[in-house]
Amino acid sequence: MDFRPLNDTERRTLLAALRANAQEDRAILMDRRNTRFVGTAEEVPEEDVINAVKSVPCHY
Amino acid sequence: MWSEAIGLMQRMWQQLLRVIRQFCSPGPGQEQLAPPPGLGRATPLRRLERVLVSSAVLQSLFDMFADHRNGDRGEEETGWVLLGYRREAEAVVLAALPAGTNREAGIAHVRFNTLAQAVATRILRMRDRQLTILGVVHTHPGSLRHPSRGDYEGDSEWVKLLRGKEGVFGIGTVEAEQEDNWLPMVAQPTDNSWSWRGLRFDWYALAAGDRNYRPIPVQVVLGEDLARPFLPVWETLEWHAAGLEELFRRLSGLRIEACSDSDAAGLNSYLSVSIPLEDGQEIRALLHGPKMRFFYDDGEQTYEASGEPPVDRGIFLLLAELARRRELCQASVESEP
Numbered sequence: 001m002d003f004r005p006l007n008d009t010e011r012r013t014l015l016a017a018l019r020a021n022a023q024e025d026r027a028i029l030m031d032r033r034n035t036r037f038v039g040t041a042e043e044v045p046e047e048d049v050i051n052a053v054k055s056v057p058c059h060y
Numbered sequence: 061m062w063s064e065a066i067g068l069m070q071r072m073w074q075q076l077l078r079v080i081r082q083f084c085s086p087g088p089g090q091e092q093l094a095p096p097p098g099l100g101r102a103t104p105l106r107r108l109e110r111v112l113v114s115s116a117v118l119q120s121l122f123d124m125f126a127d128h129r130n131g132d133r134g135e136e137e138t139g140w141v142l143l144g145y146r147r148e149a150e151a152v153v154l155a156a157l158p159a160g161t162n163r164e165a166g167i168a169h170v171r172f173n174t175l176a177q178a179v180a181t182r183i184l185r186m187r188d189r190q191l192t193i194l195g196v197v198h199t200h201p202g203s204l205r206h207p208s209r210g211d212y213e214g215d216s217e218w219v220k221l222l223r224g225k226e227g228v229f230g231i232g233t234v235e236a237e238q239e240d241n242w243l244p245m246v247a248q249p250t251d252n253s254w255s256w257r258g259l260r261f262d263w264y265a266l267a268a269g270d271r272n273y274r275p276i277p278v279q280v281v282l283g284e285d286l287a288r289p290f291l292p293v294w295e296t297l298e299w300h301a302a303g304l305e306e307l308f309r310r311l312s313g314l315r316i317e318a319c320s321d322s323d324a325a326g327l328n329s330y331l332s333v334s335i336p337l338e339d340g341q342e343i344r345a346l347l348h349g350p351k352m353r354f355f356y357d358d359g360e361q362t363y364e365a366s367g368e369p370p371v372d373r374g375i376f377l378l379l380a381e382l383a384r385r386r387e388l389c390q391a392s393v394e395s396e397p
Binding site for chain 2: 050053054057060
């Protein structure tokens with residue numbers, strides 16, 4: 001197993017992503033090919049979206 | 061006296077330095093934790109300034125509006141739910157989900173089949189979790205190109221559920237006969253409207269607390285209609301929406317795709333529901349209108365299984381049967397000498 005130290009940019013990005021994950025429930029994205037950390041996604045909570053769709057009012 | 065004056069000057073200089081440092085340097089830990097540009101940065105949503113509509117979505121809206129008017133219920137109002145991205149001061153429309161055959165509508169109102177639209181939203185969000193609901197388009201029978209008072213009563217409460225507490229609202233109308241109605245291209249009569257072959261959509265925004273809708277500029281950008289693959293199977297989706305919603309709520313890893321094959325009778329479109337199991341096994345249901353067929357793939361061979369409607373019941377019974385057979389196999393292995 002190879003342990004590679006993160007460079008400064010990677011370290012900052014990871015810290016920002018961990019903080020966004022903890023505070024805003026945003027997903028931490030991973031590169032499928034090598035499991036490398038690639039950032040965070042601005043996801044929208046599923047049930048918020050579905051609730052809004054189901055609540056569309058009658059239109060006239 | 062001189063020493064007092066020098067001491068006073070030194071203290072003033074140190075205070076000045078502290079003030080300069082306070083303004084010029086980041087706070088403790090701030091430099092290391094600040095997210096880099098483009099990644100992990102939460103962009104605050106602002107009031108909508110424009111709407112970008114994918115070219116394929118605009119084409120779908122015109123096509124479906126024209127089909128609707130030529131159909132048996134062409135006198136009724138109809139509409140679509142808009143999905144896409146909500147970013148800073150803009151909304152990007154990437155899908156239009158139809159009101160459905162099971163809508164409740166008349167010449168002066170339309171209530172969408174929102175359960176089918178919710179299931180379609182779940183399907184599309186399996187591929188892109190950033191998709192959200194942006195608003196609604198609906199049609200008016202006359203020439204009123206602005207949302208009505210009745211629309212406002214519902215929308216002004218509903219927008220509180222949307223991202224940024226603001227929504228996009230389109231009104232579809234039929235234009236009076238004009239000389240250029242035959243032109244095979246869309247036209248933009250105003251910043252907030254697009255027309256094509258006598259059909260027209262006008263666009264507005266409404267935020268929570270607003271007293272009225274405001275016209276919003278709409279631009280068309282080259283892009284997909286993410287809902288288009290599901291339009292041929294929309295009736296099937298409506299038939300099975302309740303069962304599919306139950307499956308979504310209870311199972312993870314559910315995959316739903318639109319697929320088609322052709323025979324002598326023509327092109328048949330299906331909804332394919334698959335649930336991956338361990339070791340390459342899979343349960344699959346094919347839905348076509350009210351009909352459904354169930355299959356089990358053990359990784360080497362596919363078997364058709366008898367099933368019971370609705371689709372969620374059929375799949376849960378199949379899962380229960382597989383669990384029962386696995387228990388029997390384990391019991392027989394353990395009892396062997």
